[in-house]
Amino acid sequence: MTKKASFTRILDERQHEIALSTDDLRVSYGGHEALHGVSLQFERYKITSLIGASGSGKSTYLRSLNRMNDTVAGAQVTGKIMYRDVDINTSQVDVYEVRKHIGMVFQRPNPFSKSIRENITFALEQRGLHDAKKLAAIVETTLKQASLWEQVKDDLNKSALALSGGQQQRLCIARALALEPDILLMDEPASALDPISTANIEQTMQDLKKQYTIIIVTHNMQQAARVSDYTAFFHQGQLIEYDQTRRIFTRPQVQLTEDYVSGHFG
Numbered sequence: 669m670t671k672k673a674s675f676t677r678i679l680d681e682r683q684h685e686i687a688l689s690t691d692d693l694r695v696s697y698g699g700h701e702a703l704h705g706v707s708l709q710f711e712r713y714k715i716t717s718l719i720g721a722s723g724s725g726k727s728t729y730l731r732s733l734n735r736m737n738d739t740v741a742g743a744q745v746t747g748k749i750m751y752r753d754v755d756i757n758t759s760q761v762d763v764y765e766v767r768k769h770i771g772m773v774f775q776r777p778n779p780f781s782k783s784i785r786e787n788i789t790f791a792l793e794q795r796g797l798h799d800a801k802k803l804a805a806i807v808e809t810t811l812k813q814a815s816l817w818e819q820v821k822d823d824l825n826k827s828a829l830a831l832s833g834g835q836q837q838r839l840c841i842a843r844a845l846a847l848e849p850d851i852l853l854m855d856e857p858a859s860a861l862d863p864i865s866t867a868n869i870e871q872t873m874q875d876l877k878k879q880y881t882i883i884i885v886t887h888n889m890q891q892a893a894r895v896s897d898y899t900a901f902f903h904q905g906q907l908i909e910y911d912q913t914r915r916i917f918t919r920p921q922v923q924l925t926e927d928y929v930s931g932h933f934g
């Protein structure tokens with residue numbers, strides 16, 4: 669992606685705006701294909717869950733979407749990843765630019781060993797933003813978006829590592845939002861959290877989807893059913909079924925999906 673890339677609106681046949689799509693996306697590790705040609709479209713301002721048993725390829729797929737698999741030794745990704753009208757799976761594209769548009773929140777909260785404020789400002793300063801007023805405004809806005817502001821506004825210089833796990837995860841969400849992404853990828857963002865923190869993260873996601881497109885990997889089917897508009901079911905490196913979440917959970921078209929969502933395997 670270059671600065672010059674023009675981002676036209678891409679619509680599907682139902683006139684829904686598509687934020688991101690993949691076409692025949694394949695991932696191999698050391699020559700062994702783990703993801704076998706996945707084609708999917710992600711609708712803008714919606715939450716899509718990726719579900720499936722352990723090892724089905726959900727994280728591999730998610731990590732490809734903002735080129736994180738580039739950092740995995742021996743990984744090879746082929747196929748198209750269309751962000752608006754740009755194929756971002758090409759060597760000409762600047763991966764740092766990609767990750768600015770398509771941010772990621774990981775399974776375990778991973779704040780930097782810095783203050784709450786610095787966790788948010790660090791990447792911005794690295795990119796040359798030093799205006800104290802602007803930085804302060806971004807800290808406040810993103811912490812509000814991540815539903816953490818009220819709890820930390822008087823303690824912004826405190827170490828991020830002194831926060832609870834749920835608060836750390838919301839700080840990581842704020843940190844990702846500070847780069848003003850368009851799309852947020854979340855790899856089991858609540859799996860390390862207690863039920864109350866999980867509920868808070870889920871509420872935060874509902875608030876965020878007004879402004880962001882969210883793609884989440886989750887093992888928790890109740891969570892997928894609660895939070896997402898669309899669900900994609902993966903099995904053994906293949907996309908088996910993709911549909912509106914309520915259809916996947918009530919009237920799936922494929923027997924394998926039915927077996928999985930009704931708890932017969934996985």
Ligand SMILES: Nc1ncnc2c1ncn2[C@@H]1O[C@H](COP(=O)(O)OP(=O)(O)OP(=O)(O)O)[C@@H](O)[C@H]1O
Binds near residue numbers: 726
């Ligand atoms: N870095 C890696 N090197 C080699 N093989 C890998 C690597 N990461 C994933 N795999 C393999 O790719 C396949 C898909 O794994 P992946 O982690 O994407 O599945 P998953 O559905 O996200 O599983 P989980 O729910 O357990 O995280 C598995 O066979 C796994 O062993």
